[in-house]
Amino acid sequence: MSDSELNLLRDLDYSVVQQCMHCGMCLPTCPTYATTLLERSSPRGRIAMMRAIADGRRELSRSFAEEMYFCLGCLACQTACPAGVNYSELFENARAEVERQGLLDTPKRKRIRRWTLRWLFVERTRLHLLGRLLRLYQRSGLERLVRASGLLRLLPASLRELEPLTPRISRRFTAPLHARSVDPPSPRYRVALLSGCVQDIAFADTNADTIYALRQNGCAVRLPDDQACCGSLHAHNGDGEMARDLARRNIDAFAPDTVDAIIVNAGGCGSHMKHYDHLLADDPKYAERAKTWSEKVKDIHEFLAEIDFRAPRAGCGVDQVTYHESCHLKHGQQVSEAPRQILRAIPDLDLVELVEADWCCGSAGIYNITQPETSMRLLDRKMGHVRNTGVRVVATGNPGCVIQLQHGGQREEMDVDVVHPISLLAAAYRGEGEKS
Amino acid sequence: MLSSEASMQVPPLAYIHTRMNDEIIDGLRAFLRDEQILTADEDLDVYSFDGTAMLHQKPRCITLPETAAEVSRILALANAENVPVVTRGSGTGLAGGSVPVDGCIVLCLVRLDKIVELDAKNLVMVVEPGVLTGTIADTASAAGLFYPPDPGSIKISTIGGNVANNSGGLRGLKYGVTRDYIMALEVVLADGQVLHTGSKCVKDVAGFSLRDLFIGSEGCLGVITKVTLKLIPQPASKKTMLALFDSMTAAAATVSAIIESKIIPCTLEFLDRVTVECVEGYAQIGLPTDCEALLLMEVDGHAAEVDEQAEQILALAKEGGAREVRLAESADEALRLASARRTAFSALARLAPTVVLEDITVPRSELARMVALIEDVGRRHGVKVGTFGHMGDGNLHPTFLCDERDEEEMHRVEAALQEVFDGAIELGGTITGEHGVGLAKKPFLPAQLGEVGIAMLRRLKDSFDPQGILNPGKVFD
C-alpha cells in the first residue's frame, strides 16, 4: 500500500464510524462542547469529521488535527451514547493518523514527544531516575530557592502555571513499601499489582495502601519487577506502535495465567490495560494471552467489590468526604458505584455527593500541558463544585486527577486534601489495630 | 369564495435565491466577530445534518449570533441580498428541519442561551431560544414549579427548536405539548423587523393570535428570539409502573381500556421487544427482554388520588393480559426507567447503521389496529422494525432498521413507509404527531392536507416571507 493510501481512519472497520446516528444525545455531556458551543468541538461533530475522512470526502487537515487534541479523550460521550459508538477507538485512531501524517509537527513538539513517549515513559528505571532528581530538587531547598528567586518568571505564563502541577515525589518508590506488610498465610486470591508510572514515584503510598487493603482481604500480592509503563499515554497520543510494544512487555512480565487478577489503582491505566486484547488482536503470538490478560485486569475498587471486601471496623480519621470520578474509571471502565460502596463502608465517614462528579477535571492525561487554558477552566468549574460541598477531603481514583485537584486547591486557596479512596480504606483497616 | 378546490390552487412557491458569496460574508463581518462566522470545510461538514437519517447538505456559512439584535441584522442582510437562511437549535430534529439548503446561511442559536426572568408571581419564565429544555425544567423545579413538556431529547434540545416543532414528550397525555405552555414570543421576521406577540396575561384576544402561527412553523415564518413560558405547580406525588405483555395488541388494548375508564396518567409509553432489547443493552437496568411489549406508566397529583389511580391501572393491565405488573420502588428507579425510555430511538441504532424513524399518530381507539398494521407491513417487505412511542397520545414511532448503502433494502423501506402512512391516514391519523414535516415528510403532506390545506400554507408563507428566504423547500414547495 502506498503511503497516500494508508490511512488509519480509512482502515477502521466502517461500522465503527457508521454507528453514530447523529442524535446529539452526547452533546450535553461533552466538556469541550460546553466550552465553545461549536459542533466541531462536540463528539457528534468530531465523528462526522472522521467519517468524512473515512469516506474519502476529505483529507486530514491541520484544523482537524487541532480539534482532535482539543478533545479531552474523557469518554463522557461514550457513556452517554445509547447507540453504542466506540468513541475511544475512533479517537485513538484519529490521533494516531494525525501523528502519522505529522500534521502538528514542530521541532519542539517532536522533541518533547520523543523524550516523553519514546524515552521517559518506557522504562521504569528512567522514571525512577527522574523521580530521584525531582525529589532532590524538591527536598534540598532548591525548589524554594528557585521559586523565591523569581527565575520561574522567565517561563511563559502558561508553563509557569504548570510548575506547581509537578507532583511531590514520594520518599520511597513502591518496591520497598511492598515489604511493609505481609501476604496472608492462606490466601484466597493471588493477584499482581501494576505499580504505574506517576503512581510509583509520586504516590507510592497509594500503592502501599492498595497492597495493604488487598492483603486485608485475603490476597497474596505480587509486584512484578520488570513491568513497564501501561502504554495509555502512548495510545492516547497517537503512538500505537509503542503502545503495543509496552503491552507485550507487560504480558510477559505479569504472566496473566498465573494470577487470579491484575490489579490497577489508576483509572487511566486500567481503562487502557483492559483493551490489550483489542490492541494485540492482530498479533499471532500475543492475541490469546492478551485475551486472558484483559479478562483479568481489574480496577482495585471493582475487584474489592466483586470479592465482597470486608467492611472495616474502625474509622479512617476523616468524617466527611466527597468523590470525584476519574473519567477513565467512570467512562472508560464503567466503575462508578464500587468506589462509593467502599467509602460508604468506612465507619463514621459521610459521603457527600459532588455535583457533576463525572465531569472531567481537566487533567486528561497530559491535557493540562497541551491545552492549559481549557484545562484550567475545567478545573475552576470542578473546584467550584467542591467548594459548594463544604467538604475538605476529595477522594478520587487516578493520580492525574489527584495532581490536578491538588493544584486546584492551591489555585483557589482552598484547604482541601485529595486522596485515593483506597488510602482511606487502608487507614480504616489500620485503625482497627489501634482500636482493639 | 373558496367553495371549490379548483379556486384554491396556488402554484408551488418557486423562489430564485442568490447563493451566499464572499461579499455577503464581508457584510456579516461588519457586525459579527470573525469567531461568530464559520466557513471552514470542517464546519460546513458538521453542520450539514440534524438527527434525521440520510439527509445532508452543506451550507455556505454558519453564523452564531449572541443577541436578538444580531439575528435581526443577519436577516435584514440576507433578505436584502435574497439569500436563504436555515435556523438551527441543537440539530436534534427528526424531519430534517434544520438541514441546510444549498448556498444558505445557517443561523445557529445555541449562544442565545440566557434565562431572562423567572417570574414566580405570574408563574412565568422568559428565556432566549437557545436555552436547553432540560435547563428550563430544572430551573422551574428548583423554584418548586413545573415545566411539563419533556421530549426524549430534553437534555439537549433547545426551546426554540421545541417551539418551532411544537414538540411533544412523555407527558403529553395529561399535560399537552409545547404549544400549551407558550404565552408570548419575540420573533424576528424575514426582513429583520421584530414582532412581539402574546403576553404574560392568561387571557389575551387582542387581534389574531399570531403567536400560535409560529408554534410548529419549523423555521419557515420567522426566527424566535424570546419565549415566555407558562409554568404550573409541581404535582405533590407520583407513581411509576411497568407492565409486561406477551402480545403487542394486548398492550394496545390495555391503553385504550385505561383511557376509556377516564384515568389520565401523565405518561403511557410503549416499547416493543426489539426496542426493549436495545434499551436494556444500553441502560442495563434489568428490563425483561423476553416480552413482546412493555408499558411504562406514570400517574401524578395528590397522594390519595395517585394511589387510587395506580391501583386501578395495575388492575386494568392485569385484566388486559399483562404477564407481570410492577410498581417502581423509589423515585430513583422511576427516574432510571424514564431516562432509559428516552434513549429508545438512539439505542435502536445498535442494531443497524441507518434508523429511519416515523412519527404517525392515530386516534387512540385505533391503536391496536395500527400496531398490527406496522407488524404486518414490516413482515411483508422483509424490513426489521422496532416500534415504541407515546401510546397514550396515539403517537407511534415505528423505526425501520436498515443500511442506507444497501439500495435494494432502501427501496423496500420506502415501500413499507408509504403503506404505513397510507394506513395511518386511513385510520383518521396523521403522518407526524410531533417531529414535524421538514424534508422527510414533505412528499406525504399533500395526501393528508389536500389542495386547500397546501394552498393556505403557501399563502401564509408568502405573506410572512415574500422572498422565501426562511428555510425554503421545507414542509411544502
Ligand SMILES: Cc1cc2nc3c(=O)[nH]c(=O)nc-3n(C[C@H](O)[C@H](O)[C@H](O)COP(=O)(O)OP(=O)(O)OC[C@H]3O[C@@H](n4cnc5c(N)ncnc54)[C@H](O)[C@@H]3O)c2cc1C
Ligand atoms: C433521541 C431523540 C429523542 C427525541 N424525542 C422527541 C420527543 O419525545 N418528542 C418530540 O416532539 N421530539 C423529539 N425529538 C425531536 C427533536 O428533539 C425535537 O424536534 C426538538 O424540538 C428539536 O430541537 P432542536 O433544538 O434540536 O432544533 P433543531 O433540530 O435544530 O431545529 C428544529 C426545527 O426548528 C427550527 N428552529 C430551531 N430553532 C428555531 C428558532 N429559534 N426559531 C425558529 N425556528 C427554529 C429549525 O429550522 C428546524 O426546522 C427527539 C430527537 C432525538 C434525537
Ligand code: SF4
Ligand atoms: S455519538 Fe452516540 S449519542 Fe452522540 S450523536 Fe452519535 S449516536 Fe448520538
Ligand code: SF4
Ligand atoms: S472524549 Fe470527552 S471531550 Fe472528547 S468528544 Fe467525548 S466527551 Fe467530548
